[in-house]
Amino acid sequence: MKIKFHYTVILSLMLFSAACKLDNYAPPSVTLKGQLMYKGTPVNVEYNQVPFQLYQSGFKGNTPISGTFDQDGTYSVLTFNGNYKFTIPGGQGPFQWKELPSGGRDSIAINLTGDQTVNIEVTPYYMIRNAQLVASGGNITAQFSIEKVITDATAKNIQTVSLFVNKTQFTSTADQAAEVDLAGTLITDPTNVNLSVAIPKFTPTQNYVYARVGIRIAGVEDMIFSPVQKLTY
Incomplete structure (x- = not known):
């Protein structure tokens, strides 16, 4: 079962701040931020579902700062200067x-001496390429290609590909007003995958939706997505 860390960073910072006030120390003021990347391309995930941990080096048994990546793969932590290790459970x-x-x-060593941007390089099982989403004729259509990145003995099959539509920018399995799925076994040409779903009706009405496509990988809890797109109709 997925453990949510939505409030962990906020709680950690509250505890940090409270402790600092009691000890007359300055509160955390250094920002570490970045994004999940694969060879220069952002890796999009589901909001609040993929966690990370930041340990301060030199402290045995210290509790990590824990947080989750945003749906575009970005993260941000407010902390102190020092030596840290960044890892994903x-x-x-x-x-x-x-x-x-x-x-x-493994972990990434980070020496913070002020605000810093550190992108996190990962190797996805698949990447969604050239996603073109269009709102027309009462439907949202998606055309895209799939790149299989990991092809060795640890490779995994596609369970389903999906098109998600929502009234807000938070768009995924947990946040959607419309969804259409295609089993991985029915994909005949990974370079040309097409999905279509009717535009849902909202109250109050609006002339736009947010949409993106995702891949569910067999044996993997988290999906990988294309970037969220705002579509006007």
Whole structure:
């Protein structure tokens, strides 16, 4: 079961701030931010579902700062200067994360001496390429291609591809007003996948929707998505 971390960063910062006031220390004021990337392309995920952890080096048994990536793969943490290790827990995300020879999770060393942007390079099982979404004739249609990135013995099959439509920019399995799915076994040409779904009716009415496509990977909890697009009709 997916554990949600939506409020963990906020709670951590509240505790940090309270402790600082009691000890007459300044509250956290250094911003670490970045984005999930694969060879220069953002990796889009489901909002509030893929967690990360930030450990401060040199403190044994210290509790990590935990948070989740936004749906465009971005993250942001308010903390202090210092040496940190950034990692993603096992079994999380629609991608592979480097493992240590010992079998543990690898981490990225980050030396914070002020605000810093650190993008997180991952290897997704699949990438959605050239997604073209159109609102026309009462329907939302999507045309896109699928790149299979991992092709070795750890490769995984596509369970389904889906088109999600919602009234707000939060668009995924958990946040959608319309959805259409296609089983992976029915994909005959990964370079030309097409989906279509009727535009849902909203109250109050609006002349736009948000949409994106996603891939559910067999044996993987998290989906990978195309960027959210606002479509006017």
